[in-house]
Amino acid sequence: MRNLILGLALTSIFVAAALISFLWTPFDVTKLDIPNKLQAPGGAHLFGTDQFGRDIFSMIMVGARTSIAVAIVAVGIGMVIGVPLGLAAAARRNSWLDEFIMRGNDLIFAFPSLVIAIMITAVYGASAFNAIVAIGIFNIPVFARVSRSAALSLWQRDYILSARVAGKGAVRISAEHILPNITNLLIVQGTIQFSLGILAEAALSYVGLGAQPPLPSWGRMLAESQTLVSLAPHLALFPGFAIVLTVLGLNLAGDGLRDLLDPKLRVART
């Protein structure tokens, strides 16, 4: 429970920052203010300013938007495509369809995701959209696998049998009886993939293949700070802390949720 509360608290800080940034930020992140460049944290600029005089605090708020949006949509892609595939594979267990879906999954799993993501964004142009696609593709097999294995055990249950006796087809059973019962699992997995997505987005932006300027992103803030890090360490510290705290929050929330939803694990994991 403690993990869950701490994790949700951390995550909500950044989600709130992202949402508030749509309406208000302390300073305009697109406006350059060269006379006030590289100011140390404190004073009018809580987290200091960067080499162009932009307010780091405001950039982190707007950067949260990018990170969270990319990761959420990537998780969404994984769920929307992966879950139906997993459910279909479970409903037609051991058929050619199941075999086909699961082999395809193994294949995507075998790909070094970062290398392929870099290749996709490099060849098709660096943008937040391509980053989302590149990260999202690798979420598909994760959700397919989780939903298939959970659905397989549900198909053995008596209430599914009675639904079949009542004449419901596989699609209806999957949608009406299986899906609601695996939602918990999907939420937990979603949280984990969400945190991995934040890390992946940061890595892609760091090498210049994520969201493009002027849209601030945490990864690119780190990349830009690299040459100035000895001069102004705060440039590297704050975006890094933002990534770590968001990912930590999501991981803690994921662990907490799993423990909460599965009492058996609560005993085993402590």
Added chain:
Amino acid sequence: MLRFTLLRLRSLILALIVASLVIFAMIELVPGDPASFMLGINAREDTINALREELGLNQPMIQRYFSWITGMLTGDFGTSYTYRTPVAEIVVERLWVSLPLALYALTLTILIAFPAGIWAASRRGSLTDLSVMGATQLGIAVPNFWFAMLAVLIFAITWRIFPSGGFPGWDEGFWTAMHALTLPAVALALPQASILTRIMRSSLLDTLSEDYIRTARAKGLTRGQALRRHALRNALIPVLTIIGLQFSFLLAGAIIIENVFFLPGLGRLVFQAISQRDLIMVESVVMLLVFAVIVVNFLVELTYGLVDPQLRRAR
């Protein structure tokens, strides 16, 4: 076991074929065609045509795919467009940085994770256990390139114990080279060590609750003795699988860390090739990395099948 091996081998070959098709297709589908992509928008028509000819783009796609594949199988990875040297030569040279780096990082991962995981499991629920688990949570959440930047700031710029980047080459002596690879290896190892520590701990906890451990304790073994003599060996099976997967991950994952430290490895090669639009190089190096990852995963599964007969049957 033979059936299991053959089945796995079939998926290995299938995976490699599909992987090569995907990579080939991604390059084929670049906006415009590969030749005009490589030369940029200001290229003259006849230059583009000359490159098209050189790349064999005027041949049918299927023929190009097969000559690429047969080339790779015989060790001919094509000629880099920017370096004007065979890709295979450059790759071999770069492997001398990437491979030792991955092995170094893997060694560090094991050296950190084994003691930490065993320690945490043997003192389950204690303050030690809690701190180890807390540290691993943090280790997983820290992006390795950020950790690398901070490490450079502290150990290279402030304290000057390690170089901030670059690689002197193995000719300068083993220790000088290893010294240059230390910070990158630590940065690569940190998240992997955190993952492995957690797996080591939970795997040990699983085996410690088995009946044969209770029997061993009943025979008079101390908790520590039972752990060392009986639990550890059985707990290692899942741990070894993860180590195998981590190796391929470290090889491919070094791609970003090599950029932070300006190491002339495969990862940096991919980035240079991308920025120079050297598609021949990108295609071949990415295929090579994918090949390495798929083959390592295959070997891991084989070993797993070797030690766990149940898995063999399940397949």
